[in-house]
Amino acid sequence: MNTTAPDNTAPARPHTAIDAVADAYTDTLIRLNPSFATELGLPGHETEYPDFSPAGLAGFADAARGALAALEGLEPADDVDAVTLDAMHERLGLQLEFQASGWDAAELNNIESPAQQIRAIFDLMPTDTAKHWEHIAGRAHHVAGAIDGYIESLRTAREDGKISAARQVRIVIEQATKHAAADGYFAKFAADARTGTGALPAPVQSALDAGTADARVAYSRLAGFLETELLPAAPARDAVGRERYALASRAFLGATVDLEETYAWGVEELDRIIAEQEMVAAQIRPGATVEEAKEILNQDPARQLQGTAALQAWMQGLSDKAVAELAGVHFEIPDVMKTLECRIAPTDEGGIWYTGPSEDFSRPGRMWWSVPAGEDTFTTWAETTTVFHEGVPGHHLQVATATYRRELLNKWRRSVCWTSGHGEGWALYAEKLMQELGYLKDPGDHMGMLDMQRMRAARVVFDIGVHLELAVPERWGSGDWTPDKGYGFLQQNLAISEGQLKFEFARYLGWPGQAPSYKVGQRLWEQIRAELAARPGFELKEFHTRALNIGSVGLDTLKRALLG
Known part of the structure; x- marks a missing residue:
């Protein structure tokens, strides 16, 4: 691996006492969570896992308490320090609240546990x-220990009455069973193993075969535990209730919002987007409904892709074009950040996501697409905005900028601090920005962007409505929200395949507060920009540069940093 730092010749600011605390805390996190070192591309922890047991979770809480104690009495040396102090108090304080709730040991859902x-x-x-x-091979041998620690935490949480809904338990049983199968992920991983020059040396292949076999047994053990011990005790009710939801919302946003007001805004925003879609539908064919216009787009051969290879090539081409055209014009994009790999994920569980570059950029940022089994046809009009969301000017520009600005930001700010509402809100802001910059003039691409915005607005309504069991808006039904009512509502508002819809439905139910953070985060980003735009001398490119150089912090922290 190339371990040289990216070419960044900007003069470094002095390393402060607050930076030292943040960096020390980051080093502790890397020690406690070797997987995090892999995410950062740092050597030395390649075969290890974090301790997922209650003792391991307590270690993370102790580290947070220690960092907060070390910050006591420290005064910011500059504006960068002030943001670090604000952000660490907010993020670490919420982490300790979550640990005190007991739900950290019970984490189990279909996507992020x-x-x-x-x-x-x-x-x-x-x-x-x-x-x-x-x-x-070494890490595969350690899957069993990681799984055993996780089972211990789930068992401890169960004894405390904290168990994820039965729906989530059943889904994870299915996932774990697939990983354990003779034709599952680990078996295929070992069977398909190759270096850049050919087959593995026999001893390495043997170790890999043994390690992945152990991993399969471990996932089988997890499935058995979930089936026999956790599922019988799991609640049928999916709604998590106000107390747990409010904490989750704060964690994902880095801001406190009025949940009822946000729900009402989500309903209004959904209506507004649908009205705009109706206008675009008329551009596609006069008199067409939204559904008819989308069917016209779906049947257009010029907008179709057949097979995942074509999908990957199209993603890469569109991403490369956006980087080339935006760099230096609307955004500062150093050369080392211009590489973004688009990949088809090795799983078929659904979802699209981004993973950031390594610290030295030897591993570039990557956009991943997990295609549900059986899906082989894709439409470009529906996915153009997704490439902008995950790539540039969305997540890649955001995450890679923070990684690159090592002369300005300490290790915690560059690599650790991530707030969903900030990150996902920026990515949705980026989608709308591309329309503003003229990249969605084609009515089909415009409709696709609106479909994605409509989905995110619908998630605000669904997520808050179902988990708080609020009243269904008259346009969408009657009575209070239930998951079944919510599924029908999502069918009407999420223009995705049935496989993706089922995945998303389960995701919202099992990961409360996360899905609304996209649209609510966008709302807060746009409010900050609007307030700054009303001030003399506002310049859009400068706003973007300044905002991205802060890194991903809670949205209340961001507001204080940008608005003063």
Whole structure:
């Protein structure tokens, strides 16, 4: 691996006492969570996992308390320090609240819990050399210990009455069973193993076969535990209630919002987007409904892709074009940040996501698309805005900028601090910005962007409505929200495949507060920009540069930093 720093010749600001606390805390996190080191591309922890047991979770809480104690009495040396202090108090304080709630030990859902994290880390491990595969084999041997620690935490949480809904438990049983299968992820991973020059040396292949076999047994053990011990005790009710939801909302936004007001705004925003879609539908064919216009787009051969290879090539081409045209004109994009890889994910569970570059940019930022089994046809009009969301000017520009600004930001600000409402809100802001910059003039691409915005507005309504069991808006039904009513509502508002819809439905139910953070985050980003735009001398490119150089912090912290 190239371990040289990216070419960044800007003069470094002095390293302060607050920076020292933040950096020390980051080093502690890397020690406690070796998978995080892999995410950052840092050597030395390639075969290890974090401790997912209650003792391991307590270690993370102790680290947060220690960092907060170390910050006591420190005064900011400059504006960068002031943001660090604000952000660390907010992020670490919420982490301790979550740990005190007991739900940290109970985390289980279909997308973002240890059940998925233990497997997903392999996606970020390099595979070019025999040494890389030795690391993979070593980590595979440690899957069992990670799974056992996770089971211990789930068992402890169960005894405390904290268990995810039965729907989530059943889904993870299915996922774990697939990973354990003779034709599942780990078996295929070992069977398909190659270096950049060919087959693995026999001893390495043997170690990999043994490690992945152990991993399959471990996932089978997890499925058995979930089936026999957790599922019988799991609640049928999906709604998590106001107290747990309010904490989750704060964690994902880094801001406190009025949930009822936000719900009402989501209803209004959904109506507004639908009205705009109706206007665009008339451009596609006069008199067409939104559904008819989308069917016209779906049947247009020029807007169709057949197969995942075509999807990957199209994603890459559109991403490269956006980077080339935006760099230096609307955004500062250093050369080292211009590489963004678009990949088809090795799983078929659904979802699209971004993973950031390594600290030295030897592993570039990557856009991943997990295609549900059986899906083989894709439409470009529906997905153009997704490429902008995940790539440039969305997540890649945001995450890679923070990683690059090592002369300005400490390690915690560059690599650790991530707030969904900030990050996902920026990505939705980026979608709308591309329309503002003239990249969505084609009515089909415009309709696709509106479909994505409509989905995010519908998620605000669904997520808050179902988890707080609020009243259904008259346009969409009657009575209070239930998951079944919510599924029908999503069918009407999410223009995605049935496989993706089922995945998203389960995701919202099992990961409360996360889905609304996209649209609510966008709302808060746009409010900040509007307030700054009303001041003399506002310049859009300068606003973007200043905002991105802060890194991903809570949205209340961002507001204080930008508005003063």
